[in-house]
Amino acid sequence: MSTRTSPAPARVPDVPAVPAAAPGTGRAVGRLALRQVRRGGLATLLVAVALTATVAASFDALAADPATLAGLLAVAQNPAVRTLFGEPVALETAGGFTVWRSGTPVAVLVGAWAALATTRTTRGEEEAGRWNLLLAGPVRLRTAVGRQLLAVAAVVTATGAALAAALVLAGTPTGGAAVHGAGIAALGLFSAAVAALAAQVLGTRSAATGAAVAALGAGLLTRSVADGVPGWQGLRWASPFGLLGLSRPYAQDRVLPVLLLLAAAAALAAVALVLAGRRDVGSGLLARPAHRRARTALLGSVGGFAVRRALRPVAGWSTGIGAYYLLIGTTAVALTEFLAQDAAVSDLAGQAGFAALDSVRGFTATVFSLLPVPVGVFAAVRIAALVAAESDRRLALPAAGPVGRLRLLGTEAAVTAAGVLTLLSVAAFATWCGTAAGGGLPLADALRGTWSTAPVALLCLGAAVLAAGWLPSATALVGSLPAVGGFLLQILADSTGAPAWVREVSPFAHLALVPLEPAGTAAALVMTLVAVLLAVVGAAGYRRRDLLC
Amino acid sequence: MSGPALRAVGLTKRYGRTTALDDLSLDVPVGEVFGFLGPNGAGKSTTIRLLLGFARPTAGRAEVFGVDASDVARAHRLLAHVPADVALWPKLTGAEVLHLLAATGAGTDTARRDELVERFGLDPSKPARTYSSGNRQKVALVAAFASRAPLLVLDEPTSGLDPLVEREFRRAVVEAREQGRTVFLCSHQLAEVEAVCDRVGILRAGRLVEVAGVPELRRLHRSEVTVTFTGEPPRLEAVPGVEGVESTGEGRLRFSLTGSPGPVLGQLAAAGVTALSVREPRLEEVFLDHYGEGAVR
Numbered sequence: 001m002s003t004r005t006s007p008a009p010a011r012v013p014d015v016p017a018v019p020a021a022a023p024g025t026g027r028a029v030g031r032l033a034l035r036q037v038r039r040g041g042l043a044t045l046l047v048a049v050a051l052t053a054t055v056a057a058s059f060d061a062l063a064a065d066p067a068t069l070a071g072l073l074a075v076a077q078n079p080a081v082r083t084l085f086g087e088p089v090a091l092e093t094a095g096g097f098t099v100w101r102s103g104t105p106v107a108v109l110v111g112a113w114a115a116l117a118t119t120r121t122t123r124g125e126e127e128a129g130r131w132n133l134l135l136a137g138p139v140r141l142r143t144a145v146g147r148q149l150l151a152v153a154a155v156v157t158a159t160g161a162a163l164a165a166a167l168v169l170a171g172t173p174t175g176g177a178a179v180h181g182a183g184i185a186a187l188g189l190f191s192a193a194v195a196a197l198a199a200q201v202l203g204t205r206s207a208a209t210g211a212a213v214a215a216l217g218a219g220l221l222t223r224s225v226a227d228g229v230p231g232w233q234g235l236r237w238a239s240p241f242g243l244l245g246l247s248r249p250y251a252q253d254r255v256l257p258v259l260l261l262l263a264a265a266a267a268l269a270a271v272a273l274v275l276a277g278r279r280d281v282g283s284g285l286l287a288r289p290a291h292r293r294a295r296t297a298l299l300g301s302v303g304g305f306a307v308r309r310a311l312r313p314v315a316g317w318s319t320g321i322g323a324y325y326l327l328i329g330t331t332a333v334a335l336t337e338f339l340a341q342d343a344a345v346s347d348l349a350g351q352a353g354f355a356a357l358d359s360v361r362g363f364t365a366t367v368f369s370l371l372p373v374p375v376g377v378f379a380a381v382r383i384a385a386l387v388a389a390e391s392d393r394r395l396a397l398p399a400a401g402p403v404g405r406l407r408l409l410g411t412e413a414a415v416t417a418a419g420v421l422t423l424l425s426v427a428a429f430a431t432w433c434g435t436a437a438g439g440g441l442p443l444a445d446a447l448r449g450t451w452s453t454a455p456v457a458l459l460c461l462g463a464a465v466l467a468a469g470w471l472p473s474a475t476a477l478v479g480s481l482p483a484v485g486g487f488l489l490q491i492l493a494d495s496t497g498a499p500a501w502v503r504e505v506s507p508f509a510h511l512a513l514v515p516l517e518p519a520g521t522a523a524a525l526v527m528t529l530v531a532v533l534l535a536v537v538g539a540a541g542y543r544r545r546d547l548l549c
Numbered sequence: 550m551s552g553p554a555l556r557a558v559g560l561t562k563r564y565g566r567t568t569a570l571d572d573l574s575l576d577v578p579v580g581e582v583f584g585f586l587g588p589n590g591a592g593k594s595t596t597i598r599l600l601l602g603f604a605r606p607t608a609g610r611a612e613v614f615g616v617d618a619s620d621v622a623r624a625h626r627l628l629a630h631v632p633a634d635v636a637l638w639p640k641l642t643g644a645e646v647l648h649l650l651a652a653t654g655a656g657t658d659t660a661r662r663d664e665l666v667e668r669f670g671l672d673p674s675k676p677a678r679t680y681s682s683g684n685r686q687k688v689a690l691v692a693a694f695a696s697r698a699p700l701l702v703l704d705e706p707t708s709g710l711d712p713l714v715e716r717e718f719r720r721a722v723v724e725a726r727e728q729g730r731t732v733f734l735c736s737h738q739l740a741e742v743e744a745v746c747d748r749v750g751i752l753r754a755g756r757l758v759e760v761a762g763v764p765e766l767r768r769l770h771r772s773e774v775t776v777t778f779t780g781e782p783p784r785l786e787a788v789p790g791v792e793g794v795e796s797t798g799e800g801r802l803r804f805s806l807t808g809s810p811g812p813v814l815g816q817l818a819a820a821g822v823t824a825l826s827v828r829e830p831r832l833e834e835v836f837l838d839h840y841g842e843g844a845v846r
Contacts, residue, residue: 127639203678204678288676290675290676290679291672291675292674292676293674294644294645294648294673295645296644296645296648299641299648299649300648300652301652301653302653305649305653392636393632393634393635394636396603396630396632396635396636397630397632397637397646397650397692398653399601399621400601400625400629400630400632400654401625401650401655402621402622402626402653402654402655403625403653404621404622405621407622544605545605546603546604546605547598547603549603549632549636
């Protein structure tokens, strides 16, 4: 029997007063945000400015020959060309020409970067669990999202300002330069806001990125249709790219469309921030089922698993590429009929750098030669995804199974190569569907055309495997180099009249215009051989280096 | 099968000027549960990466049942692994991950897998994205224990588990040993190592400083001795192996003893000892002896 004695009353500590927030907490988060986007942001800015400046510099040579200029003006009025390049405005001036020729690629570049950077630094950081530490401090989720958005906004604003400055330095009027720069910046802000909103609603980075890119793609398609189809011009007001065109730099310098775009961006960003304050950290507003039945299809082998992981990305890229080439197909017939009717205009078009556009075959062949850019980037990104799985340790469990390194990498490369061929086939099929109404292009010719570009995409795959073996952190960049770098090099070489060997470095210089011309077998073989060589050297590196997990 | 389950011969890994693992030579015989101890950064994970062929040794070699560790396609048919920090593909459910690992791993007993899922309390129908770190660890543990691999390489396998699951883990290790499997267990949980391991290796700053059976290890280290006596207090300070002599009352002494007790017993004989108790050190104390108090927090 024991008597229970109550313990001596312990001194209850006082509830501490909440200290005032340390000054500069938000700023520290802002600095972190800027660190995460500065490198990619600077690269985007430099590419955008270089492209714009180069096109502007090439105008003098073009304008020196009145016949060439007249040809260009005639071609630009065609609905099909308008579909691709937008409405021609003030083409007879250096500024107008530059905006017409480089405006859409630069807008796509800046918009895509802003969207990808935003989902990467918001939803991506959250998904990876890195924000748990950040948000355990005196930082609200809304503040964190807002600061990331501000960092991206700073970069795109700087890009717009740099573009305007470059155009002024090139000798174009200040008003037009300012409107164009402001428009590009506004488009970047809009893209970032769309991506931020998607990142609040959807629970994973890949879903948010997909939704944001799809929204921008839909905007681009809307602009294309509105510019190409008579009577549908009103649709331009519904597309961010359409609003950019409506600002008409160097002709009317309209500010209203740019302001509308800014207002839309601000509204979307405000909604995103409100939603950020109302959701749980680590999940999106759209809750997904917590339980589901196991779907074990394609989980029976390393190869099957590689296919399973590739299915969604291939479907996504196919949708984008298919939509673009469907549009190309539908405009091909209208464009080539117009050019074929008038031999004089056709000649002028040839002098203006639009040779071989007077037949469906020639036109589609020209557009097929752009295909390695997205398809090559796809290949690079897929190999980079394997490296990402390695560095975030997802690969540790499968790699502890009886699977050799070479099989791991080789399977991924083989599945990616199959994905490349799928995308090329999708582009051919979509073009064929598009031209079907006009009865222009047999499917076999379309397939020959798109497949003839495969060596450039395979070069990307080879370069990505090389990087995976020797410089894994730069896999996406090195892998994209043959396609994106080669394409930009060709444009720059063409515009600046660089020596032939500079142009020859680009793999694009070795692509024949298939189906207009027969495929260049020798060049294709050499490029494929180089791709295989790069992959073999990469595989050797992958075999001997330490895994990142 | 003759020869050890795991063998390291002069295994060394350097990253630039840093030596992460220095000349490790070690045999783990078949059927043994081997505990591998060391503070953070001692080189335990580096050792495991080398044993799995994830990293290439700067010098020396590692073998799994006589197969070179770098020949992963063959060596990994004989082992299953649980990483320290389990990462899973976020969209796959636990059941899907287990299916994938069974299909690509060293062979799996599916009935045992279902039983282990129950025992570890894993809900396999949830996507991996929603799992806590403990649940991700359970997925890897179920896959490893359900595999038919004769060697299990476990890196901090219980760091995120609750006590109930940890108890199941210990049972599973004992069952694995009963099946004749070999277990290489890296852990910070010294009580766990003490409970399940036959032998222990202690790593410090990349070097193996001690390998011994758990009872042997305790004997080699400080025991706490308490004596009660009636005569003159014994003079123990000069006796080799004796430290920290303190009086705990009238006719009572406590001190720690390393090594053979012979000389001490000689001294005590003259003191009229009425009671003597010897407490062997816990593994934690052995560990602290090696690293000092600062090493374990």
